[in-house]
Amino acid sequence: MPIPTNHAKPVRLTAKESAFQQLQQWIIDGTLQPEEKLVDTDLAQALNLSRTPIREALQLLEVQGFVEMFPGKATRVTKVVKDDVENLLPPLAALQSLAAQLATPKFTAEDLASLSETNGRFIQAIEEKDDFNALKIDEEFHQIIVDAADNPYIHTMLDRLQAHVRRLFFHNAIILGERSSEEHEEIIKAFKQKNPERAAEMMRTNWVRTIDDLTLIGQNN
Amino acid sequence: MPIPTNHAKPVRLTAKESAFQQLQQWIIDGTLQPEEKLVDTDLAQALNLSRTPIREALQLLEVQGFVEMFPGKATRVTKVVKDDVENLLPPLAALQSLAAQLATPKFTAEDLASLSETNGRFIQAIEEKDDFNALKIDEEFHQIIVDAADNPYIHTMLDRLQAHVRRLFFHNAIILGERSSEEHEEIIKAFKQKNPERAAEMMRTNWVRTIDDLTLIGQNN
DNA sequence: AAACATTTGTCCGTATGTATA
DNA sequence: ATATACATACGGACAAATGTT
Numbered sequence: 001m002p003i004p005t006n007h008a009k010p011v012r013l014t015a016k017e018s019a020f021q022q023l024q025q026w027i028i029d030g031t032l033q034p035e036e037k038l039v040d041t042d043l044a045q046a047l048n049l050s051r052t053p054i055r056e057a058l059q060l061l062e063v064q065g066f067v068e069m070f071p072g073k074a075t076r077v078t079k080v081v082k083d084d085v086e087n088l089l090p091p092l093a094a095l096q097s098l099a100a101q102l103a104t105p106k107f108t109a110e111d112l113a114s115l116s117e118t119n120g121r122f123i124q125a126i127e128e129k130d131d132f133n134a135l136k137i138d139e140e141f142h143q144i145i146v147d148a149a150d151n152p153y154i155h156t157m158l159d160r161l162q163a164h165v166r167r168l169f170f171h172n173a174i175i176l177g178e179r180s181s182e183e184h185e186e187i188i189k190a191f192k193q194k195n196p197e198r199a200a201e202m203m204r205t206n207w208v209r210t211i212d213d214l215t216l217i218g219q220n221n
Numbered sequence: 222m223p224i225p226t227n228h229a230k231p232v233r234l235t236a237k238e239s240a241f242q243q244l245q246q247w248i249i250d251g252t253l254q255p256e257e258k259l260v261d262t263d264l265a266q267a268l269n270l271s272r273t274p275i276r277e278a279l280q281l282l283e284v285q286g287f288v289e290m291f292p293g294k295a296t297r298v299t300k301v302v303k304d305d306v307e308n309l310l311p312p313l314a315a316l317q318s319l320a321a322q323l324a325t326p327k328f329t330a331e332d333l334a335s336l337s338e339t340n341g342r343f344i345q346a347i348e349e350k351d352d353f354n355a356l357k358i359d360e361e362f363h364q365i366i367v368d369a370a371d372n373p374y375i376h377t378m379l380d381r382l383q384a385h386v387r388r389l390f391f392h393n394a395i396i397l398g399e400r401s402s403e404e405h406e407e408i409i410k411a412f413k414q415k416n417p418e419r420a421a422e423m424m425r426t427n428w429v430r431t432i433d434d435l436t437l438i439g440q441n442n
Numbered sequence: 443a444a445a446c447a448t449t450t451g452t453c454c455g456t457a458t459g460t461a462t463a
Numbered sequence: 464a465t466a467t468a469c470a471t472a473c474g475g476a477c478a479a480a481t482g483t484t
Contacts, residue, residue, distance in 0.1 A: 014292050015452070039470070050453045052273075055472090059277055063284050065373070071235045072459055072471060087372045090319055098315045151308045152286070153385075157378050164374075236473070260449070271474045276451090293450060293480050 015049050020057035022047060027066045027077055028167040038067065038075045064160055066167070082173040084164070085214050092161045093207030095154055096142060100187065101200035103148035107191055111148055115141065115191070119184040126178050134176050135169055141184060145203075177213050180206065236270050241278035243268060248287045248298055249388040255301045259288065285381055287388070303394040305385070306435050313382045314428030316375055317363060321408065322421035324369035328412050332369055336362065336412070340405045347399050355397050356390055362405060366424075398434050401427065 023043070026032040038058065040051045047054070058075055061067040069075045118141045125134040139162060146158055168174050183206040190199035244264070247253040261275045268275065279296055282288040290296040339362045346355040360383060367379055389395045404427040411420035 041470080051471095052452055052454090056277065056280060060280065060284060063281060065377075069471095073461085074470075087374055090323065091316060091372070091375050091378065094315045094319045095312060098311055102311065151312070153308055153382065154312050156286075157312065161374065262449080272450095273473055273475090294482090295449080 015053040016056045019043075019047055019049060019053045020060055023054075023057055023061060024064070024066060024163070027061070028163065029170050032077050034077050034080045034171075036077045038077065040075070064163065066163075080167065080171045080173070082168070082171070085168060085173060085211070088161060088164055088168070089207060089211045089214075092158070092165070093204055093211070095158055095161070096145070096207060097200045097204040099142075099146045099149040099151070099154050099158070100191075100203040101196040102151060102154075103145050104191055104194060104196035104199045106148050106150060111144060112188065112192060115144055115184075115188050118144065119181060119188065122184065123181045126176070126181060131169075131175055135166070135174075138176060138180065139166075174214065177210070179209065183209070236274040237277045240264075240268055240270060240274045241281055244275075244278055244282060245285075245287060245384070248282070249384065250391050253298050255298050255392075257298045259296045259298065261296075285384065287384075301388065301392045301394070303389070303392070306389060306394060306432070309382060309385055309389070310428060310432045310435075313379070313386070314425055314432070316379055316382070317366070317428060318421045318425040320363075320367045320370040320372070320375050320379070321412075321424040322417040323372060323375075324366050325412055325415060325417035325420045327369050327371060332365060333409065333413060336365055336405075336409050339365065340402060340409065343405065344402045347397070347402060352390075352396055356387070356395075359397060359401065360387075395435065398431070400430065404430070 023032070032038070040054045040058065043054045044051045058067055058069065062069050066078055067075060068078050118137060122134060122137045122141060125137055142158075142162075146155055149155075165174065183202060187199055187202045187206065190196075190202055244253070253259070259279065261272045261279065265272045265275045279288055279290065283290050283296075287299055288296060289299050339358060343355060343358045343362060346358055363379075363383075367376055370376075386395065404423060408420055408423045408427065411417075411423055
């Protein structure tokens, strides 16, 4: 595995960035509960920082939709609305599908091999019922495709949507089915055949089925 | 025209927000040139504010892709790469298309009337060769659809993409063709027929043609 | 190579405005 | 309704880091 070439950005981790990462992680995994009030003074003390980088991090989290700021009043973690999957997945499907389409002509042999290898690990994680790893590997799989699509707008938008998916997962609103692995194989096949329309279509199917599955689960509750 | 119900958010315009709006406007219309170095001290003086709200605004602009921050070194306005339309329009088309699909079953009679009225003004602006107004009205048209789709993720993502489109327009990389108005009518018709697939398809066509038009223009340069 | 000038990142104090008693 | 407590938004100062001479 090649070491990610950090040539561009992270020269040194600034206090704001480390605060952002830590707080986002805490919000996603539920350490900071939905609706919890966030007092910059307290957070600053908890992270051994001053209030400024905390405030800056909170503002970035607000843009991402993890935090809600009421100027002059309060700052809270946003609610986790389980039905939010219904808002989240359609654009996720549309953008992933587009990414697959755009990536198709750009794949190298290494990319394709990497996709197969990743899906192998995905199958294994599913078999072992290791839901957390399955989600992480599924994200790796899609990340390869998004990287190949090489479109910064799609990239950042999907990153944001994925973060919300991850949060819903931690709040037990999402599980991945076994059918995903077969669909992944179909997607890889479309890539190898250099068929962008079919790749896009299969990718859409992959996510739409996920939506349907989750809707069914929701009806049982 | 109904007054926007600001019920939710803007109780009072905070200094950070006014700085953000002003700076974004300056970047979009070219007052702040691409690659221009932004010194927070100078901006603070220009806007009669302290550095803090300026810095906060700049960080939000970085997330939006209008500013690039090199920690410890400098912060600059991002370049305007005219070829960036090729990155920008595909996801814009995909999301607008999705918005049209999702909005179809939700339209009220007033919405549909508003769409027709807006397209009427669009036609007029095109006839008068008022490119700037045409762009603004085109945005209004699509905004009605996005609002009806009622999906916060799609909403914010499209807002961001539109802002970049606007910036490219100001840098003379985009013009709207006359064919758009006819396609708008087709889209409205699909809405009235409650046909989400056709609405999505027509919306996609509308944007893909825009992409093709721009590609042609690019080849002439 | 070393000291300087600039600009950024961070800290903390203060005042305005909000909620609670 | 008034007063009290408190959190936020903003300001200004200091320090670390970078590029320059």
